[in-house]
Amino acid sequence: MIFFDNISKIYNHSSVALKNVTLRIKPKEFISLVGSSGAGKTTLLKLLIREEEPSDGRIFLDGLEVTAVPKENLHHLRRRIGTVFQDYKLLPLKTAFENVAFAMEASGRRDDEIQEDVPQVLSLVGLGDKINNFPHQLSGGEKQRVAIARALVNRPDVILADEPTGNLDPINTWEIIKLLQKINELGTIVVLATHDKEIINAIDKRVIVLDNGAIISDKEKGKYLV
Ligand SMILES: Nc1ncnc2c1ncn2[C@@H]1O[C@H](COP(=O)(O)OP(=O)(O)OP(=O)(O)O)[C@@H](O)[C@H]1O
Ligand SMILES: [Mg+2]
CATH class of the missing domain: 3.40.50.300 (P-loop containing nucleotide triphosphate hydrolases)
Structure with a gap:
């Protein structure tokens, strides 16, 4: 592989x-x-x-x-290939939803796919209730979950x-x-x-x-x- x-x-x-x-x-x-x-x-x-x-x-x-x-x-x-780093590398002025959505936009995915997939992947990492939080409103562990969701969203x-x-x-x-x-x-x-x-x-x-x-x-x- x-x-x-x-x-x-x-x-x-x-x-x-x-x-x-x-x-x-x-x-x-x-x-x-x-x-x-x-x-x-x-x-x-x-x-x-x-x-x-x-x-x-x-x-x-x-x-x-x-x-x-x-x-x-x-x-x-x-x-x-999804990547996750020690320092999260989230965009500070975007919410959890927008950070993950950005990765889908960057790979040319349609808006209806984004609206469907982003909440799903954020739920998978346990952040279903924090999708509208900005990085500064998340703990370190939660920030890393957003980063993992972003890494996963393009499957x-x-x-x-x-x-x-x-x-x-x-x-x-x-x-x-x-x-x-x-x-x-x-x-x-x-x-x-x-x-x-x-x-x-x-x-x-x-x-x-x-x-x-x-x-x-x-x-x-x-x-x-x-
Ligand atoms: N951009 C670079 N230019 C020059 N040397 C580099 C560069 N990146 C890494 N190195 C050198 O290559 C070697 C391997 O570095 P690498 O970052 O892969 O190590 P690492 O195992 O990830 O270390 P750490 O546990 O500290 O993250 C080191 O000697 C480092 O100094
Ligand atoms: Mg290293």
């Missing part, structure tokens, strides 16, 4: 972020990507959405060669979550992890980059450890051992 084929990434001809990474992610997998700061986790995610280009190697999503998609078609690729094949719980307290952290697990159970691949050992150990799914840009461990039902 997702295939990183011998990927290397060197920034500015000097900073080696990834070296010879080969990784296959199967349909419906939930993967945790761990490793110390600078190990290359975010770089790997950015390559999949073509926010960065590899220095060497190829990436495939189903039959699609991600690394060969022409720039003018990148929106097709990005529609298939992606994959959700990339880069330290999504980094700004959250333990209770909200677990709510967000449970939500990602639920999304995964509905059939979406989830790739979670995190430092949080407790989360990794509790999730009990495949764990990939990156160290200095290389995969040093890849285990089903892994534990965080670094």
Whole structure:
């Protein structure tokens, strides 16, 4: 489903972020990507959405060669991949509804679809009663739910979550992890980059450890051992 084929990434001809990474992610997998700061986790995610280009190697999503998609078609690729970040990246002057709707507008969806799908996806993440709140009227956990709703609304094949719980307290952290697990159970691949050992150990799914840009461990039902 997702295939990183011998990927290397060197920034500015000097900073080696990834070296010879080969990784296959199967349909419906939930993967945790761990490793110390600078190990290359975010770089790997950015390559999949073509926010960065590899220095060497190829990436495939189903039959699609991600690394060969022409720039003018990148929106097709990005529609298939939802992203969630530590700092939520919500538009501050838009409500929860409008933040999610914006993602649908950007991919050219019709207004009647937007009116139907946005409340549905906000209910799915538990925010059915807050759709008209602005980000400053939401807690951190709620803001991250809006971000997850936005990532989901175009029905992606994959959700990339880069330290999504980094700004959250333990209770909200677990709510967000449970939500990602639920999304995964509905059939979406989830790739979670995190430092949080407790989360990794509790999730009990495949764990990939990156160290200095290389995969040093890849285990089903892994534990965080670094
Ligand atoms: N735009 C960039 N230009 C130059 N070097 C970069 C750039 N982005 C990342 N790097 C370098 O690439 C390496 C991998 O960075 P990356 O952000 O992928 O690590 P990470 O595992 O996500 O770390 P963290 O846990 O701190 O988020 C680091 O050495 C970093 O300094
Ligand atoms: Mg990172």
